[in-house]
Amino acid sequence: MSKINGAGEVNQSSLFAAWRAMVVRDLTLAMRRRADVLTTLFFFIIVVSLFPLGVSPEMAVLREIAPGVIWVAALLASMLSLGRLFSDDYQDGTLEQMLLLPQPLSVLVLAKVLAHWLVSGVPLVLLSPLLGMQLGLGGDAIMLMMLTLLLGTPVLSLIGSVGAALTLGVRGGGVLVSLLVLPLYIPVLIFGTGAVDAATSGMAFEGHLSLLGAFFVLAALLTPLATAAALRISVE
Amino acid sequence: MAFKNSIAWYYFSSPKNFYPLAGRLIPWFWGLSVILLVVGLYMSFFVAPTDYKQGESYRIIFIHVPAAWMSMLIYLVMAVYAIIGLAWKLRMAEMMASALAPTGAMFTFLALWTGAFWGKPTWGTYWVWDARLTSELILLFLYIGYISLQSAIDDPRRAARASALLAIVGVINLPVIYWSVKWWNTLHQGASVSPTMEPKMASVMVTAMLVMTFAFWMYTIAVVLMRVRRTVLERESQTSWVKALVGDRVENSSAGEKQ
Numbered sequence: 001m002s003k004i005n006g007a008g009e010v011n012q013s014s015l016f017a018a019w020r021a022m023v024v025r026d027l028t029l030a031m032r033r034r035a036d037v038l039t040t041l042f043f044f045i046i047v048v049s050l051f052p053l054g055v056s057p058e059m060a061v062l063r064e065i066a067p068g069v070i071w072v073a074a075l076l077a078s079m080l081s082l083g084r085l086f087s088d089d090y091q092d093g094t095l096e097q098m099l100l101l102p103q104p105l106s107v108l109v110l111a112k113v114l115a116h117w118l119v120s121g122v123p124l125v126l127l128s129p130l131l132g133m134q135l136g137l138g139g140d141a142i143m144l145m146m147l148t149l150l151l152g153t154p155v156l157s158l159i160g161s162v163g164a165a166l167t168l169g170v171r172g173g174g175v176l177v178s179l180l181v182l183p184l185y186i187p188v189l190i191f192g193t194g195a196v197d198a199a200t201s202g203m204a205f206e207g208h209l210s211l212l213g214a215f216f217v218l219a220a221l222l223t224p225l226a227t228a229a230a231l232r233i234s235v236e
Numbered sequence: 237m238a239f240k241n242s243i244a245w246y247y248f249s250s251p252k253n254f255y256p257l258a259g260r261l262i263p264w265f266w267g268l269s270v271i272l273l274v275v276g277l278y279m280s281f282f283v284a285p286t287d288y289k290q291g292e293s294y295r296i297i298f299i300h301v302p303a304a305w306m307s308m309l310i311y312l313v314m315a316v317y318a319i320i321g322l323a324w325k326l327r328m329a330e331m332m333a334s335a336l337a338p339t340g341a342m343f344t345f346l347a348l349w350t351g352a353f354w355g356k357p358t359w360g361t362y363w364v365w366d367a368r369l370t371s372e373l374i375l376l377f378l379y380i381g382y383i384s385l386q387s388a389i390d391d392p393r394r395a396a397r398a399s400a401l402l403a404i405v406g407v408i409n410l411p412v413i414y415w416s417v418k419w420w421n422t423l424h425q426g427a428s429v430s431p432t433m434e435p436k437m438a439s440v441m442v443t444a445m446l447v448m449t450f451a452f453w454m455y456t457i458a459v460v461l462m463r464v465r466r467t468v469l470e471r472e473s474q475t476s477w478v479k480a481l482v483g484d485r486v487e488n489s490s491a492g493e494k495q
Contacts, residue, residue: 162401162402162405166385166398166401166402167385167388170385170388170389171388172388173388176384176385176388179377179380179381179384179385180381180384180385180402182377183374183377183378183381183406183413184405184406184409184413186374186413186416186417187409187412187413187416190416190417190419190420191416194419194420215412222408226401226404226405229322229401230398230401233394233397233398233401234394234398236394
């Protein structure tokens with residue numbers, strides 16, 4: 001944080017410097033604790049692998065449910081990783097220092113969410129083709145699925161950040177955050193799976209992608225403000 | 237008093253002044269609710285004609301539709317109070333928002349429950365993944381999230397503000413969720429099963445439904461005012477006026493026992 005200008009003056013370069021410093025810091029912290037990232041990733045793989053065992057090993061059945069299964073597993077995995085977003089900073093007092101910075105809190109929140117998505121969302125996207133193949137999806141469908149996850153997982157991280165901020169230091173926070181966040185994930189789930197379903201049944205899927213993009217833009221604009229407000233409420 | 241020259245609205249935003257006002261209003265709203273309920277139920281069971289297609293079982297809509305309307309209305313009102321509470325830091329508005337949630341959740345559940353009972357004779361199944369049913373279910377999840385967040389936080393001030401923010405996030409998301417679910421439903425199901433009511437409903441049915449809605453509305457106000465009075469006493473228990481009020485009650489009751 002040494003690049004911030006003195007006397008509370010915030011110009012554009014210091015804003016970007018703080019933003020970048022926050023991203024780099026969070027990524028560094030995550031890289032020092034790789035196990036956390038891997039846990040989420042294996043959770044994603046295990047949940048998807050349970051479906052053939054629980055539903056049916058028939059490829060035709062699996063192919064039909066594959067987009068939904070992978071998307072639901074991605075929702076759960078991304079939700080589970082939300083606990084790490086603010087709680088460490090909350091416990092060691094870093095969060096209070098963040099609130100005192102001259103830079104707008106929402107910008108720093110955006111940096112933290114970006115770092116969180118790079119660590120917990122991108123691996124899911126990269127791993128999804130493997131799981132798609134396991135469930136018998138074809139090449140085109142897999143590519144499309146990756147694309148929807150690429151557009152959709154940042155929205156999950158953004159919406160999730162509001163829930164994570166609201167439940168900071170609350171007892172039973174982990175389960176609680178799922179109650180708060182999962183209902184709000186539903187539109188992303190519908191259009192993420194809808195795109196793949198539409199493509200496999202030979203219909204146009206560009207509309208779904210546009211809507212996912214719209215969700216992303218809206219979430220990127222609005223949720224950092226809500227998360228910043230929630231952090232202030234939680235730390236106050 | 238600082239409120240002396242202010243308008244009445246501001247005067248009653250203070251818990252101290254709202255408490256007695258709510259106390260005076262509650263019997264009126266209970267009275268209105270009971271009268272409307274009696275009239276509404278009489279109309280729905282004895283005046284409204286039997287449906288030529290669905291028979292008598294359709295009569296459950298006189299509970300079902302008003303409950304569904306109220307469930308949505310209460311969420312909106314709750315979000316408005318949440319915005320007022322956060323923007324002007326009005327404790328009374330915060331308390332009103334949290335007092336509305338349990339009643340809203342109750343109506344949502346009632347709408348789902350009666351919907352299932354109506355669905356069995358009409359569609360032959362208790363549950364259909366229809367757009368309206370699904371979004372009503374999601375509304376129930378939103379209420380439950382709100383209530384759980386509030387009860388998980390010990391500090392009442394933080395609980396009220398955190399859940400207020402959640403209500404605002406929820407109300408912004410509701411239309412998005414509703415349209416997504418609707419779109420999802422048309423893709424997956426087509427119009428094979430639709431809960432849309434006959435467009436040419438007898439006007440007495442509409443009247444009965446409206447009377448029932450107002451009965452539910454009055455009930456909501458009465459119950460919410462009772463709940464908010466209890467919250468006021470809880471949260472203001474350290475203030476002198478609550479101590480004086482409770483002290484009076486204790487003295488009166490002990491005096492009554494002596495006589």
